Amino acid sequence: MTQYLQDPALWALIAGTPLAATAIIRGRKARANLRQEKAELEKRAAELESSYAEAVQEAHTRAEEATKSALKSAMRTLQGLANEQQLAISKTQEKYGEHQLLQDLLEIDHMNSQFGRRAQSIAVLCDGWLGRQRAVASVYDVVRSAKGRIRHYTRVEIRSQSNFALVSRAVEPVALALAELLDNATSYSAPDSPIDITIRTVPKGVCVIIDDAGVGMNEEEKNRADKLLSATHATGVTGLGNPPQFGFAVIGVLAARYGFTVSVDSASPYGGVRAVVLLPEDLLTNMPEPEEQPTTHAPAAAEQPRVSASTVSGATAGGLPKRRRKGSISIVPRADSTSAPARTSEETASIMGAFQRGTQSGRSAANPNREGHDPQ
Amino acid sequence: MTSPGEQEPESAQLVRPYVITNGRGLPDNDQFNLITLVTASEQRQPSHLDPEKRRLLELCSGGYLSVAEIAGHMGLPIGIVKVLLSDLSTDGYLVTRAPAPPAQLVDVSLLQEVLDGLQARFG
Numbered sequence A: 001m002t003q004y005l006q007d008p009a010l011w012a013l014i015a016g017t018p019l020a021a022t023a024i025i026r027g028r029k030a031r032a033n034l035r036q037e038k039a040e041l042e043k044r045a046a047e048l049e050s051s052y053a054e055a056v057q058e059a060h061t062r063a064e065e066a067t068k069s070a071l072k073s074a075m076r077t078l079q080g081l082a083n084e085q086q087l088a089i090s091k092t093q094e095k096y097g098e099h100q101l102l103q104d105l106l107e108i109d110h111m112n113s114q115f116g117r118r119a120q121s122i123a124v125l126c127d128g129w130l131g132r133q134r135a136v137a138s139v140y141d142v143v144r145s146a147k148g149r150i151r152h153y154t155r156v157e158i159r160s161q162s163n164f165a166l167v168s169r170a171v172e173p174v175a176l177a178l179a180e181l182l183d184n185a186t187s188y189s190a191p192d193s194p195i196d197i198t199i200r201t202v203p204k205g206v207c208v209i210i211d212d213a214g215v216g217m218n219e220e221e222k223n224r225a226d227k228l229l230s231a232t233h234a235t236g237v238t239g240l241g242n243p244p245q246f247g248f249a250v251i252g253v254l255a256a257r258y259g260f261t262v263s264v265d266s267a268s269p270y271g272g273v274r275a276v277v278l279l280p281e282d283l284l285t286n287m288p289e290p291e292e293q294p295t296t297h298a299p300a301a302a303e304q305p306r307v308s309a310s311t312v313s314g315a316t317a318g319g320l321p322k323r324r325r326k327g328s329i330s331i332v333p334r335a336d337s338t339s340a341p342a343r344t345s346e347e348t349a350s351i352m353g354a355f356q357r358g359t360q361s362g363r364s365a366a367n368p369n370r371e372g373h374d375p376q
Numbered sequence B: 001m002t003s004p005g006e007q008e009p010e011s012a013q014l015v016r017p018y019v020i021t022n023g024r025g026l027p028d029n030d031q032f033n034l035i036t037l038v039t040a041s042e043q044r045q046p047s048h049l050d051p052e053k054r055r056l057l058e059l060c061s062g063g064y065l066s067v068a069e070i071a072g073h074m075g076l077p078i079g080i081v082k083v084l085l086s087d088l089s090t091d092g093y094l095v096t097r098a099p100a101p102p103a104q105l106v107d108v109s110l111l112q113e114v115l116d117g118l119q120a121r122f123g
Helices: A008-095 A101-125 A139-147 A168-187 A219-230 A247-258 A288-314 A319-326 A332-342 A345-372 B051-060 B067-074 B078-090 B108-122
Strands: A156-158 A195-202 A205-211 A261-267 A273-280 B037-040 B094-097
Touching: A008 A101, A101 A168, A101 A247, A101 B078, A139 A156, A139 A168, A139 A195, A139 A205, A168 A195, A168 A205, A168 A247, A168 A261, A168 A273, A219 A247, A219 A261, A247 A261, B037 B051, B051 B067, B051 B078, B067 B078, B078 B094
Parallel strands: A156 A195
Antiparallel strands: A195 A205, A205 A273, A261 A273, B037 B094
């Protein structure tokens, strides 16, 4: 034992043990502190991260909003200009209706329509102005209007007509959505292949079916299209990709806003895509005919003097008097029927009375002669 | 740019003229001029005609109308109406008649002779 007592190592051990113990205790404390600090730091980091994400999201939203409002007002100007230009082109077309210039005017008109559509599409994504309210129009006319807004419109064939019309608020959105579908159809198919449109009445409304003979879509493209078309989330302008693909995003927004459905998940009989637009009953109305009546007659009545005056001066010789008598039925009876009911009931009564007195006196006067003039 | 209120009364046609003719411009042949007279033929209308063609046939069903009158009623440029007319007459739904020739300017001396003759006989 004494040899141990003399061993400096023992003394060193004895002296070292409390030191070691304190060191261990301190180490533990320090570790606990560290752990606590780490936890705090982690918590703070998480907080920072979430607030950072929030800030980014907010900045994103703000940037989106700013982009939208800037684009919206820019597009509104462009849309206004396109509309003005369209009216100017219409007037020039009327003026040079017979001139060789008409052909060029038609082409300019076509380009202007495409230009207007592009501006409209961007405006739709920015929750902007869609354009003027249209009058009620037949589904066939809306489809034709859509056809006129794409570049290769001559490839589009409309195979059927419909007795239904679209309510005025739905005319422009449906035409724009159809135009975007047609644009896709012509872009993703061979340059000379036809695009067929069929209009079909179904129990839930009217279907416009667009068949192209293109390459179709793969699963990924279909999923993307479905996501955009169902419009569960708005894409906005910043999520369009590069190069930006407007089509489905625009259609999705329009469909959600106006309550029609668009699906592109079936294949066309030609191997391409079949797009089906289902227009529900509340967007439809039943009146293409009464809608046409006032526009037929109002200008007819208003223009009659001008037209007949110009033709009288143009061809006084033979055909005109005869033509006026036979005339277009829509013109002449209108003028008569509006002037006819101007009589008061007293006048009518006195006329009828005069007629009756006349026939009575005529009969009594004719009676003696009658026997003599009755050889049959 | 004008405000939407100002634009309301004037709205361009929904279906543009180039769509109505499907991109075709003026027909090459001079079958129709402003005073060519047109009327609907006896042939029955098919059911699948475009609205513009149907309306044109309706306009012409009452008797002869000139191309200028038709264009006025339809509110379309004359060139477009001519394309439609040419389609319809090719398909046999329309009959055209050349305009009556403008009256010849009659020789004044001939008129004088007629007058003299009438006066000699009845006067």
